[in-house]
Amino acid sequence: MSKITIIGSGNIGLSLAKGLVKSGQYISEDITLTRRSLVNLQEEAALGFQVSDDNTQAVMEAEIVVLAILPQQLRRVLEDIKDTLHTQQILVSVISGVNCADIKQVLGDDKVVVRAMPNTAIAIGQSMTCIAADNASDTVTDRVQRLFESVGSVVVIQEDLMTSATALCACGIAFFLRAIRAASQGGVEIGFHAHDALKMAVQTAKGAADLLLQTQNHPEGEIDKVTSPKGCTIAGLNEMEHNGFSSAFIKGIKLSAEKAGGLYNE
Structure with a gap:
């Protein structure tokens, strides 16, 4: 079992850590979590995770190091850990807008870097994660793929599509949640109590997704x-389209992709 x-x-x-443990393939004691303030990791420490506010110390024995920080924090963190890392470790970056080359520019070309873009459904083992690497071996890519398959579905893509994956999958979970929220609000307006309307909207959305998956x-x-013909479903769909439903959704995804691509340079 890898130390992560x-x-x-x-x-x-945190979603990744908890999802890996929930999958049964990892135990909390083999996962170290770092944060600048340990006060914010008390709950995780009580669950058995190793916690640290020292990134350099935390990466020493790790086989896999996951970078899950803000793009603006990346260079400082990489400078802190670069002298401690060795070439046998796998670095997995889940940072939006940051290329493998950006990381290697600081750490050196001999380091093994793989990008991954999960979403928050990883906490319940239902993430849609896209992974990409520049020149990592198939063995390394397969290992990272198995890591994320323990917490959802995985698609291996070309790295130049990672900002698009960010918009469709990572930002996308918020888009679908907002659609469910809108459906529940519509349910209240036509007569249901809020808690019933939300339950009905959630299960209907889940059923639609499972129907396509299966x-x-x-x-x-x-x-x-x-x-x-002349039915209530087509009337509702057409009214949504007249008001730009599909167009707004597509425009939102495109704008998120543009924004994701520039985060590291802001």
Whole structure:
């Protein structure tokens, strides 16, 4: 079992740690979490995770080092740990807008770097994670893929698509959550209590997603099954489209991709 150090235990870092333990393939004692203030990791320490405010010390025995910090913090952190890292370690970056080359520019070209873009559903083992590497071996890529497959689904992509993956999968979870919220608000307006409307919207969204995952059908094929001539479903869909539903969703994804691509340079 690998020893893993996660530098930057914010939402994604903690979600990854808890998801790995929940998968049963890792134990909390083999995962070290770092943060500038240990006060914020008391709950995790009580769950058995190793905690540290010293990144240099924390990476010494790790086989896999996950960088889960803000892009603006990256250079300082890399400068702190670069003399401690060795070439057998795998660095996994989940930082938006940061290329493998950006990291190697500080650490050196002999380091092994793989990028990964999970989303917060990783905490319950349901992440959609995209991974990419510049020149890491297939063995390394497969190892990182298995790591993230323990907490969801994985697609290996070209690195130049990572900012797009950020928008579609990482930002995307917020987009779908907002759609569910909107559906529940619509439910309240047509007569349901808020808690019932939210439960109904959530399960309907889950059913739609599972339907596509299990049947591998195209969404439009499933839509056709519930849209009858002059029916209430097509009337509702067309009203949403008249008000720009699909267009707004697509524009939001495109803008998030543009923003993700420039985060490291801000």
